Amino acid sequence: MNRFSLFVTALAFALPTAVTAQGIPVEPIATPPQTGAIALGTGGVPGMPAESWFTLASRPTVRNVATATLLPVLPDKAKATGAAVIIAPGGGFLMESMEAEAMKPARWLADHGIAAFVLKYRLDATPASLDAFKQAALARFAAAAMAGAKGGAVIPAPAPALADAQAAVKLVRARAGEWGVDPRRVAYLGFSAGAIMGVDLVKTAAPGTTPDLFAAIYPSMAPTTVAAGAPPLFVAMANDDELFGKQGYGLPDSWRRAGRPVELHVYEHGGHGFGFDGKAGTTSTGWSTALLTWLGAHGWLTK
Template sequence: MIAIRIACIALSLATPCIAAAQSIPVAPMATPPQVGAIPLGTGGVPGMPAESWFTLAGRPTVRNVSTATLLPVLPDKAKATGAAVVIAPGGGFVMESMEAEAMKPARWLADHGIAAFVLKYRLDATPAPMDAFKQAALARFAAAAAAEAKGGADIAAPAPALADAQTAMRLVRDRAAQWGIDPHRIAYMGFSAGAIMGIDLVKTAAPGTLPDLLAAIYPSMAPATVPAAAPPLFVAVASDDELFGKQGYGLPDSWRRHGRPVELHVYEHGGHGFGFDGKPGTTSTGWNAALLGWLRAHGWLDRQK
C-alpha cells in the first residue's frame, strides 16, 4: 500500500492534504512484458476498465486487474534450495505495487536460491481517467485511516482477491515437481493488502492453500482467528504506521496465545508502505535481513536433499 502518501491521507481529506497527495508524481507507463506469467483462470471482474500500468513516485504500479496471474521467478538450478514463496504486493485492493513489493523481493529470493511466484490478483474497479482514480484512491485510504482512528477494525480481503491467493497456493503445490519445489516448503509473503490476504488464507484454511510459513509485512495488526495448523508467522511493521499503528499487536499476540510460532519486528520509524528496501534513514531498512534470518532458521535456505 505505497498509496498516495498515506501519512497525508491519515490526516483526513482536507484541502492541503489533497494537494500534497496530488503532488506525488504519477505517470502512465507501457504495460511491461510479463513473459511466463500464468493465468490463474479465476474469472474476470464485471465492469472493470482495461488494466492500466503507471508509475507512482517512480514505482511501477498496476490497477484495474481483472485477470489474475502468477509469475515464476526461479533461482539458478545450481543454488536452488527447493523452497518457494508466493508474493502478494499491497495497494489497498485498488492497485498493486509491482516493483517495490513484488518483483524486487522475488529477485532477491531467487538470488538466495528460493523460487518466487509473484501474484497479480484481481482488484476493485477504479475510474479509467487518472485524476478520477487518484480521487477514488484518496477516498479509499481516507476511509481506512478513519476506521483506524476509531479503533482499527479488522479488514478482510475481497472475495476475488482471496480466491486468487488460494488458487496460487494450490497451483504452486500442484506443480511443485515441475519447478523442483518441496510441496511442504511453500511460504507466502504479503505486503499490506497482500498481507491481509495471507492472514485470510490462514483463517479460512481451505484444502491445499495453507502456507508453510507466513510473512506479513505492515499488515492489519488486529487480532485474528488462529487455527491449530497455523504456520509460523513473521511480522515487520513500523510503530509510526499511519494505518495500523494504533491497533496494538493483536495479530502476533493471537499466534502466541494459540501456541503458534511468531516473530515480530517493530521499527521506530518507517511509516506504512516502506517497501522491500525499508524507508531510507530508518532502521526499517534492516527488515529484509531479519526476514532472511527467519527463513534460514526454518530451513528455506537449506538445499533439498
Template sequence: MALNPGKRAFPMTSIRSILATWALAVPAAATAQSIPVAPMAAPPQAGAIPLGTGGVAEMPPESWFTLAGRPTVRNVATATLLPVLPDKANATGAAVVIAAGGGFVMESMEAEAMKPARWLADHGIAAFVLKYRLDPTPAPMEAFKQAALARFAAAAAAGAKGGASVAAPPAALADAQAAMRLVRAQTTRWGVDPRRVAYMGFSAGAIMGIDLVKAAAPGTTPDLFAAIYPAMAPTPVPAGAPPLFVAVASDDELFGKQGYGLPESWRRAGGAVELHVYERGGHGFGFDGKPGTTSAGWNAALLGWLGAHGWLTK
C-alpha cells in the first residue's frame, strides 16, 4: 500500500522541513536518492510487551533503518511497550511513557525514545518506550523514500501557513492509551506510583499526547505532559489538564508559524504551563538538542521541571 498524500497529510512547509525532522541537512530540491538511508537489523527488544491493540491492514513487514545514523523503524503493525527501569536503590516511583516522532510513517527510536529513556532511568524515573502503530509504507526502501517525499511535498503544496493542528491516527492514539493503562495497572511489578505517570512525546508523539489529554479516557490522562516540538496551533483543552512542558525552537520549520496557541489554550483552560522557546534549533533537534544552539540545553530544563513536580524524589 503506497502512501496516500491526501489521506492524513502531515503539515509541512517544505520538503526541507521533513528532512529537518529526520535531522538531515539537504537542499529543498533534494531527490529521494540524496537522503542517506541505510537498512539495519532490528535491534534486540527483549522485554518489549505487546499491547494487544490489534494490527494494521495491508502492512508490509516491520523495517528498521538509519537516518543520519539514527535507528528508525517503519511499518509498525504491533504496538509494544519497552520498560527501561532505574536501579531499585535510586528509583523514585515516578514514571514516563515516551513516544518518538516521525510523521506517523516512522519512529526515531534512538534519538527520541531510547536515549531519553536511559536518561530518565539514570535519574531514578521508570521509562516506558512506546512503539506505536504507523501508517503503511512501501516495503522497498527506494519506493518508501519516493512515496514519503511525495506525501510531504503534497502537504507542503497545501501550504499550512500557521494552519490548524493535526490529529494522531486512531490506532496510534489507542496505543498511547493502552500504554498509560498498562503502566498504571502494573505499578507493583515496576515499582511505579500510579499518581505519577507522565507522558513525553516528540513531534508526532507530542501530537499524540495532545490527543491523549483531549480524549480524557479513564485511566489514560498523564499526570504531567512534556511536548517536545509539538504542533503549536490552538486546540480545545479539557478542564483538569495536566501541567504542560513545551520545548520548541522559534525557527521550527514545521510549526514555527503557528505562534503559541497550544500553551495559550492550556492556560485558558486553567492548566499550568512551562514554555521554553529557543532562538535556533529547527524541528527535530532530538534529545540532545542541535549542537551550537541553546536548544542543546533543553533537557536540563526538563529535569528541573520534573523535579519541581516531585518526579525526582521518593
C-alpha cells in the first residue's frame, strides 16, 4: 500500500465519503455556533492546540477538542416519546465528524420523537497546521488499517474520551426530568471510534454509565468481554469495510455467547464510514431504517 493509499484509508475512516484518485478537499472553516452545548466538566487536555474546525469533503469536522460538551437536540414536546440517544461521532480519536455522524442523526432522531444528545469528546492532540495534521492522520490510520487487516483490535478509546462518554450518560440521567427523558431509556449510538468507545463504556460498566441500548455503526469487530447485564446491541457495517471487514464478527458474537440480545446488519457494499445517509448506490442506505425499527422494538418510539 503506497503513501497516498494509506492517507485515503485514513480519510475514509474519518468521514463517510467517496474517495477518488483526486483526493479529498480539506478546508479550514470558522467555528460554528454551538448554542446550547453543555460543558461536561471532565477537564482539559494539557498542551492541546486551539480547537480547529474544517471541512473534509464539504463535511464539518473538528479536531483538537480539549473541552468535552453535550449538545441537546430535543424533539417537539407533542411528539416526544421520553426516550433518549447519546451520539458519539467517529474520526479515529483525532477528529470528529460533527455533521454526517452527529448532527444529522440527532435531527433525525428528534424528528421521530427521541431526545438526541451530541457528544463532542476530548481528542488526541494534532499539529496546529492542516498539512502537519494530515501527516499525523496518515500515521494513525495506516497503523489502524494494518491492525484491522490482521483481524486485531484497532485504537482503544483514550481514557479522557471514555470519561466523557461516562459523564454524558450520567448527565442525561441526572437532568432527565428537565429534558422530558426517562432515565431508564437512555441509549448510546456510536460511529467508528465512537462505537469503539461505546464498547469500552459498556465493558467498564462504571455505576450509572451503562446505556440501556447500544448501537455500534461500523465498529471494530474484535471480540470483547460482555457482562451479564450488557444492554441489547445493534451493529451495522459493510462487508467491504476497509478497516474492520476482515475481522469477522467477534463483537456481536461476544454478545450472543453471553446470552445478551444482539442484532447484526452487514451490507454487501458501503466501505468504512458510510455515515448517516449510507453510501449512495448501495444497500447501506437502509441502515438507519433498520436502526429505527430496532429502537421501536425496544420501546424508544412510544411514550
